[in-house]
Amino acid sequence: MNISPLVNDFVVRFANVNGTGSASANDMFSKAIFRMGIPVSPKNIFPSNIQGLPTWFEVRINERGYLGRREGVDIMVAVNPESFKQDVASVRTGGYLIYDSTKPLHQEFRREDIHFIGIPMMQLCMEHFSEPRQQQLFKNMVYIGALVELLQIELDVVHGIIRQQFRKHEKLIEPNFQALDLGRHYVLAHYSCPLPLRVARRDKVGDSIMIDGNTACALGMLYGGATVAAWYPITPSTSVAKAFETYCKHYRIDPETGKNRFAIVQAEDELAAIGMVIGATWNGARAFTATSGPGVSLMTEFLGLAYYAEIPATIINVQRGGPSTGMPTRTQQADILSSAYASHGDTKHVLLFPSTPAECFEMSAQALDLADRLQTPIIVMTDLDLGMNFHMTAPLRWDDKRCYDRGKVLSAAELDKVQKFGRYLDVDDDGICYRTIPGTHPTKGAFTTRGTSRDEYARYTEDAATYARSVERLAKKWATAKTLVPAPELHSNGHTHTLGLIFFGTSHYAAIEALDILEKEYDLGFDALRIRAFPFQDSVADFIEAHEYVFVVEQNRDKQFRTLLINELEVHPKKLIPVLQYDGMPITADAIVKQILEKITVKQMVESTG
Amino acid sequence: MSFIKPQFRHPALPKNRVGYTKADYEGAISTLCAGCGHDSITAAIVQACFEIDLEPHKLAKISGIGCSSKTPAYFLRNSHGFNSVHGRMPSVTTGAYLANRDLIYLGISGDGDTASIGMGQFVHAVRRNLNMVYIVMNNGCYGLTKGQDSATADAGSISKEGHTNQFRSIDLCSLSIELGATFVARSFSGDKHQLVPLIKAAMAHPGFAFLDVISPCVTFNNNKGSTKSYDYVRAHQEATSELDFVPEKEAIHIHYKEGKSVLAPLHDGSLLHLYKLAPGWDPTDRRSVIDMLQNAKVEGTIPTGMLYLDMNTRDLHDLIHTVPQPLNSLREEALCPGQAALEEINASYR
Numbered sequence: 033m034n035i036s037p038l039v040n041d042f043v044v045r046f047a048n049v050n051g052t053g054s055a056s057a058n059d060m061f062s063k064a065i066f067r068m069g070i071p072v073s074p075k076n077i078f079p080s081n082i083q084g085l086p087t088w089f090e091v092r093i094n095e096r097g098y099l100g101r102r103e104g105v106d107i108m109v110a111v112n113p114e115s116f117k118q119d120v121a122s123v124r125t126g127g128y129l130i131y132d133s134t135k136p137l138h139q140e141f142r143r144e145d146i147h148f149i150g151i152p153m154m155q156l157c158m159e160h161f162s163e164p165r166q167q168q169l170f171k172n173m174v175y176i177g178a179l180v181e182l183l184q185i186e187l188d189v190v191h192g193i194i195r196q197q198f199r200k201h202e203k204l205i206e207p208n209f210q211a212l213d214l215g216r217h218y219v220l221a222h223y224s225c226p227l228p229l230r231v232a233r234r235d236k237v238g239d240s241i242m243i244d245g246n247t248a249c250a251l252g253m254l255y256g257g258a259t260v261a262a263w264y265p266i267t268p269s270t271s272v273a274k275a276f277e278t279y280c281k282h283y284r285i286d287p288e289t290g291k292n293r294f295a296i297v298q299a300e301d302e303l304a305a306i307g308m309v310i311g312a313t314w315n316g317a318r319a320f321t322a323t324s325g326p327g328v329s330l331m332t333e334f335l336g337l338a339y340y341a342e343i344p345a346t347i348i349n350v351q352r353g354g355p356s357t358g359m360p361t362r363t364q365q366a367d368i369l370s371s372a373y374a375s376h377g378d379t380k381h382v383l384l385f386p387s388t389p390a391e392c393f394e395m396s397a398q399a400l401d402l403a404d405r406l407q408t409p410i411i412v413m414t415d416l417d418l419g420m421n422f423h424m425t426a427p428l429r430w431d432d433k434r435c436y437d438r439g440k441v442l443s444a445a446e447l448d449k450v451q452k453f454g455r456y457l458d459v460d461d462d463g464i465c466y467r468t469i470p471g472t473h474p475t476k477g478a479f480t481t482r483g484t485s486r487d488e489y490a491r492y493t494e495d496a497a498t499y500a501r502s503v504e505r506l507a508k509k510w511a512t513a514k515t516l517v518p519a520p521e522l523h524s525n526g527h528t529h530t531l532g533l534i535f536f537g538t539s540h541y542a543a544i545e546a547l548d549i550l551e552k553e554y555d556l557g558f559d560a561l562r563i564r565a566f567p568f569q570d571s572v573a574d575f576i577e578a579h580e581y582v583f584v585v586e587q588n589r590d591k592q593f594r595t596l597l598i599n600e601l602e603v604h605p606k607k608l609i610p611v612l613q614y615d616g617m618p619i620t621a622d623a624i625v626k627q628i629l630e631k632i633t634v635k636q637m638v639e640s641t642g
Numbered sequence: 643m644s645f646i647k648p649q650f651r652h653p654a655l656p657k658n659r660v661g662y663t664k665a666d667y668e669g670a671i672s673t674l675c676a677g678c679g680h681d682s683i684t685a686a687i688v689q690a691c692f693e694i695d696l697e698p699h700k701l702a703k704i705s706g707i708g709c710s711s712k713t714p715a716y717f718l719r720n721s722h723g724f725n726s727v728h729g730r731m732p733s734v735t736t737g738a739y740l741a742n743r744d745l746i747y748l749g750i751s752g753d754g755d756t757a758s759i760g761m762g763q764f765v766h767a768v769r770r771n772l773n774m775v776y777i778v779m780n781n782g783c784y785g786l787t788k789g790q791d792s793a794t795a796d797a798g799s800i801s802k803e804g805h806t807n808q809f810r811s812i813d814l815c816s817l818s819i820e821l822g823a824t825f826v827a828r829s830f831s832g833d834k835h836q837l838v839p840l841i842k843a844a845m846a847h848p849g850f851a852f853l854d855v856i857s858p859c860v861t862f863n864n865n866k867g868s869t870k871s872y873d874y875v876r877a878h879q880e881a882t883s884e885l886d887f888v889p890e891k892e893a894i895h896i897h898y899k900e901g902k903s904v905l906a907p908l909h910d911g912s913l914l915h916l917y918k919l920a921p922g923w924d925p926t927d928r929r930s931v932i933d934m935l936q937n938a939k940v941e942g943t944i945p946t947g948m949l950y951l952d953m954n955t956r957d958l959h960d961l962i963h964t965v966p967q968p969l970n971s972l973r974e975e976a977l978c979p980g981q982a983a984l985e986e987i988n989a990s991y992r
Contacts, residue, residue: 067992241991251987257977259969260740262733279987283979291965293976295740297958300766304733307726307763311737314724315702315745316970319737337727427988430981436974469970470702470722470738471745478699480715480723491670492715 037228040070040095042106047119049112051083057172058089060193066242067189069234073099075421080360086115095234100541101618109175151178156214170211177215184226241427245418248389249348250275252396253320257436260319261296262308267360268416269350272322302327306334313344316469318400320346325354325367335409336375337483344403347411350419353616362616363416366588371411382410383566387540389425404439406513417538417618440466447476455479455490463509517565524559532579533560539585545621573601589614659695667691669716679831679857680779684717686834690841701746706731709786710752710779729760732767742968743959747774754784757793757812768821768850773957775844775851781859782870789862800867816935818852824952825851839887843914849955882947886915925951
């Protein structure tokens with residue numbers, strides 16, 4: 033029943049009660065591992081609740097750099113009585129359960145195949161701290177202290193984090209150190225430290241940072257020049273607007289007047305939020321909104337208007353578990369079709385699929401450029417896992433020489449040279465027309481923007497040929513979009529295998545690990561393609577064409593991405609084999625491997641018998 | 643029906659101070675029914691803009707959906723227009739206003755567009771005190787879909803088809819005052835003498851200016867028994883005041899009886915003279931305005947004119963502390979913190 037010694041390769045899970053201050057202690061734990069140069073991937077698993085319900089924090093430590101979630105808990109820190117039974121059950125055979133032994137452990141919770149490490153956390157806190165709130169908060173630090181010795185985390189690193197965290201409340205530093213020591217000294221006195229599972233300093237994180245995708249999106253909007261943000265609170269996107277405000281208050285205050293070079297409005301609903309974005313971009317500002325699936329549902333009419341009237345708009349869709357209210361605090365990639373084809377009539381929208389916070393940053397800024405260039409909504413498709421969890425990612429970078437691409441906007445001087453301005457004239461033959469901003473010129477360039485059919489001069493028309501011409505031009509613009517959106521990333525040396533794997537967004541982490549497992553343990557080689565945008569480029573079609581079967585990894589039940597590929601590229605459905613996870617937990621490499629192996633076996637059986 | 647309106651104008655047409663003739667404020671030919679009240683409002687807007695020497699490109703006209711929302715095509719052809727989606731003119735205007743605080747925003751809506759599908763956005767635009775003129779062309783029915791009752795149709799009003807509306811009407815003026823609008827007026831499309839100065843004053847007002855203009859639908863709601871017909875409104879309209887809008891540049895020679903007039907200085911230095919006709923009502927006192935509107939309801943009259951005015955107003959940009967220059971004029975150097983700052987940010991995430 034003993035686990036063989038393992039360094040820097042295991043999963044620790046913390047079971048807490050929501051609202052007890054565990055989050056900052058748990059963040060401290062993962063940050064300490066990160067600062068020891070070891071790749072780490074923390075995930076919050078939390079309820080749609082403010083206080084009282086169970087919450088978990090799961091940290092995967094993996095020095096080979098696999099950052100996807102992994103099933104199975106090696107060390108459980110179980111301090112929530114309500115979920116205790118479930119928490120005991122979730123520990124892998126040979127694993128460890130750390131619990132508060134202030135009260136004796138009931139016999140029904142005992143398991144013979146795991147190790148129990150009891151620490152009288154509450155008792156220690158009661159003995160050493162007088163205030164009730166402190167007694168509760170420092171309980172978290174007691175188990176962090178225990179982990180320092182059990183896992184051999186460098187104490188200096190933890191001290192450094194505490195000092196940094198409380199630099200504005202210095203008198204809290206000493207009691208935190210003290211609580212840490214209570215846990216440390218207790219396990220040193222009562223258990224053999226370190227455990228066979230432990231960490232050791234490495235140099236595997238380079239100059240990476242640990243940041244959540246929502247903050248990275250907000251920074252992308254800051255750097256990309258968004259001045260108007262209109263939003264409506266919805267999990268899991270709320271922190272995008274929040275972070276945008278925080279950073280704007282730091283970096284966007286006019287030094288002379290002390291006033292804001294930004295406007296943030298909390299709208300009355302998502303309809304108003306997207307309406308404000310469209311009004312602002314129509315009027316020449318860069319604007320965005322952040323929302324989730326239910327918000328996109330409400331925004332669809334306006335998205336159709338922006339598509340047809342050709343108005344830029346940038347939307348961050350932090351996807352969560354659907355349908356309906358679904359699982360608001362769990363992750364999915366289940367808004368693919370509802371975002372791609374949002375709104376009635378022949379409508380489609382450009383989607384960007386970031387996989388990492390660094391891409392959240394880059395793609396958010398790029399979305400503002402693309403929206404202006406293509407004069408259409410751009411939806412950045414992130415998800416709860418990416419948006420609300422810290423991820424190890426490349427540092428954010430901005431080229432100071434980079435200029436915003438404002439697209440085809442005519443200035444007053446340019447309008448003076450135009451004989452007759454036509455808002456919807458395809459002058460450059462790329463499907464993208466020139467637009468004007470209100471207030472630019474006293475007598476030229478004014479027109480009425482409308483969601484009704486119109487001719488090249490923006491005049492209302494119901495003429496059949498004119499209407500057909502306008503929607504065909506929009507199709508031409510769609511083809512132009514293919515050349516501008518981020519290209520897919522090939523994870524192999526060309527097309528050398530008969531099997532292919534397609535993935536996107538947060539499935540990236542698990543897919544990369546799965547590819548290694550399939551090759552090393554099952555001798556199965558794949559070519560792999562990470563798609564980063566919709567519309568799909570020709571290279572996506574080529575990739576599918578070049579392989580006998582292509583597995584498509586996604587986190588929804590209805591194989592939405594696969595449907596999009598089949599529909600847009602006219603691929604034979606039998607060629608695309610779904611690999612799915614839709615239970616609300618981030619997809620794992622094991623799930624991908626298991627499904628692929630099952631499907632390959634079935635296919636071989638069918639082929640051998642048929 | 644669609645034909646080209648001749649652009650030719652007599653060369654001797656008078657020009658205003660910014661060099662435009664009245665014709666420069668017109669738009670495409672109306673496709674509304676002959677005699678539609680909305681066309682009279684359109685004419686009043688043209689007249690008002692000409693008289694206040696507005697440069698047409700300094701105004702943006704934004705509308706929702708419906709007969710009323712089509713009218714921006716029929717005035718101010720040199721202004722940008724946005725015929726958006728049903729009931730959502732307020733949010734589009736909010737965004738436009740956030741992007742550029744220097745333009746005048748003229749929102750055109752109808753009773754269906756505002757009092758039904760757009761009620762949510764309407765109340766929030768009032769609440770945020772957007773600096774805009776919000777005109778409801780109020781005919782009590784859905785014209786484009788052939789005359790269904792709207793939420794401003796009075797209980798007891800009889801439709802063209804002969805059925806009696808059973809539901810209470812929403813009084814948008816009372817509601818606006820309740821929500822904190824700082825300029826509330828009601829007028830009648832048939833009363834250009836009253837409407838033109840109200841539009842001018844609304845444009846000079848530095849906050850949310852609401853104009854409820856009763857505008858009969860000649861095709862679907864001008865029958866006997868309708869409370870939004872020309873005849874009915876003419877018979878029941880009671881002007882609360884006479885108005886005189888005085889632009890800042892003009893010398894002021896106004897004669898008025900002491901105690902019967904309110905002189906309201908507007909944001910741009912112009913003055914609004916209000917000759918009170920209704921007794922027991924003070925247009926600067928919210929409570930007395932609500933009393934007056936409630937009394938009128940009981941008595942079955944339709945008070946028109948300036949109803950409520952509050953000059954101590956802070957508009958949305960003031961409330962959220964934006965810079966004085968339009969946000970849409972800011973460029974990279976004012977917006978992007980640069981790589982050095984990003985390195986600091988990166989460091990805080992290690």
